[in-house]
Amino acid sequence: MANIFDDLEVGKSVFKDKQPLDHRFLPENLPHRKEQITQIAKYWIEALNNVTPSDITIYGKTGTGKTAAAKFAREQLNEAASNKNVFIKVEYIRCTDYTTEYQVIAQLCQKLGRNVPHRGWTKGEVINTFRDIFRRNAYGKKLILIVILDEIDILLSKDGDGILYTLTRTDNVSILSISNYVEFKQFITPRVMSSLRDKEIVFPPYGADQLADILSERAHLSFKEDTIESDVIPLCSAMAAKEEGDARYALDLLRTAGEIADEEESDKIIGDYVRRAKDRIEHNKITDIILTLPTQQQRVLDAILRLTQNNEEITSGKLYDTYKEVSKGDSVTYRRIFDFINELEMLGIISTNTISRGRGKGRTNIITLQCDTNLLEKTLYSI
Ligand SMILES: Nc1ncnc2c1ncn2[C@@H]1O[C@H](COP(=O)(O)OP(=O)(O)OP(=O)(O)O)[C@@H](O)[C@H]1O
Structure with missing residues (x-):
């Protein structure tokens, strides 16, 4: 008997690989963000000299490449550090997953090899365990930890600024905060503000031409040759530029237009599918919000x-x-x-x-x- 998957795979598709259009995909190249990534690197280079870098705050609207740039800089630093006699760890925390100080510190302990339960200990016990890692680490070298706190506004608004208090008062820890919300510092009390001597980097919204460059690179990785009509990428870019320059939305439009082409059994993505993709995305977004x-x-x-x-x-x-x-x-x-x-x-x-x-x-x-x-x-x- 033929394998059931064989039949399913026979269907024609404009995609050769859907993954590069997924939000979590980290491309090798981030067009139009070189300046911001270089700014991050200019602070983080200190770590390569065995000095704890300044804290950094990144601001920008949704889909402006903040997370992608921070992760890209992390990869680059890890690569540079592998040739040097330094011990650097860069840990990424999404504050929608870890919403309290306890959870964040416990997660950092776990990632650094200390077994801390995700609940049950006192906050003091977790913080002591965390700080102890810097006093006695297995490698005998000074450990420099850079913590990326993505969507930090969520954590601060729910749990206060205790997390920043603890991290800024732990030697050898540097923070990279990412926020969509320029006003997020209203959640920070003076006691923390005084020790958070951070540097700010702004991520402006992408313009239509910049979005077109981003989409072209991803489309090249995702779609088979000659499957995209010439107006498709400009259309996705123009629509996303109107939506505050959101690259995530531009990628969603392109992926959904490809899916509609497959549903229609068409071997080309056309402008009309992009317009239908827009309605579908809008529809799903509103339905999701209302239902929850x-x-x-x-x-x-x-x-x-x-x-x-x-x-x-x-x-x-x-x-x-x-x-x-x-x-x-x-x-x-x-x-x-x-x-x-x-x-x-x-x-x-x-x-x-x-x-x-x-x-x-x-x-x-x-x-x-x-x-x-x-x-x-x-x-x-x-x-
Ligand atoms: N310059 C770029 N080049 C290639 N892809 C990009 C670029 N900027 C953003 N993207 C892609 O757009 C999507 C959204 O980017 P990212 O998650 O970094 O945005 P963000 O600013 O962190 O948004 P949010 O605040 O909503 O989390 C990701 O899939 C990312 O890979």
């Missing part, structure tokens, strides 16, 4: 949808009344509704606009839906 909202927040959204469909101007008072009808007695306080409104706005599902009603009548917040009503209706009522 807590129930009470889904009800607030349901109330906004009903008012929008009735063409009503949505004030917070009117929203609360409709929300109470939707939730049939199981409702939160009026005060809490404002948190929900803020969160929905941050997710980009609604927008709010303050208008003045004229002298003496005060100001009112008007809420407007920012996603497709049909899509919202279908998603909410499928739950």
Whole structure:
């Protein structure tokens, strides 16, 4: 009998290898980020002279290559260090996976060969174990540790700045913080700020031409020859440049357009597939967000949808009344509704606009839906 996989593999595909279009793929070359990578290297070069480098903070909007550049610099430093008489470790921590100081320090201990449980010890015990690594390491050489804390804003907003306090007060540790949020330093208290003498590197959004260069390199690795019409890469780049220069979005567009070509059994990716890819990505993103909202927040959204469909101007008072009808007695306080409104706005599902009603009548917040009503209706009522 033929192997079942043989049949599945027979299908025609425009892809020769999908991996280079995956977010986690680290390309050998990062076009248009040489300057930023060189800046990181200029600080990290100290480590090759056995000196702990300055702390660094990287800022930039989503998809501007911050993670890729930091990981690229790490590879380069590891390679350079292998020829020198130094002992350097660069550890990468994504703060959405390790959300407390305890978890981050425990994870660092694990990576440096100390067996620390992910829960159960006191924070003091974990910190002592961590610091002990620098006093007595097996190689007898000074260990320099560079910790990359990606999405640090998440950790700081949830658990405070204890992690930075501990790391800045451990000898031979240097921090590279990565944040999407320029204001993240509001979470840092003066006690930590005074010892965090960090250098800042900004990652600007990519322009359409830069995105086209990035996509061309990846497309070359991912697609078979002559499978892309000439307008496809410029179209993906222009669309992603509008979305704040997000390279991740550009790659998603290109990969999804390729998948649509395969579904259509076409041997070429055409511009129309890119436009369909845009709708599909948008659709999936909104559906995912809505489906993972807590129930009470889904009800607030349901109330906004009903008012929008009735063409009503949505004030917070009117929203609360409709929300109470939707939730049939199981409702939160009026005060809490404002948190929900803020969160929905941050997710980009609604927008709010303050208008003045004229002298003496005060100001009112008007809420407007920012996603497709049909899509919202279908998603909410499928739950
Ligand atoms: N200059 C570049 N050359 C090649 N690929 C790039 C470049 N910049 C970004 N990318 C790719 O785009 C995707 C997103 O990049 P990355 O994860 O580094 O962005 P980020 O700024 O860290 O975003 P976020 O803040 O959302 O985590 C990755 O797949 C990365 O490989």
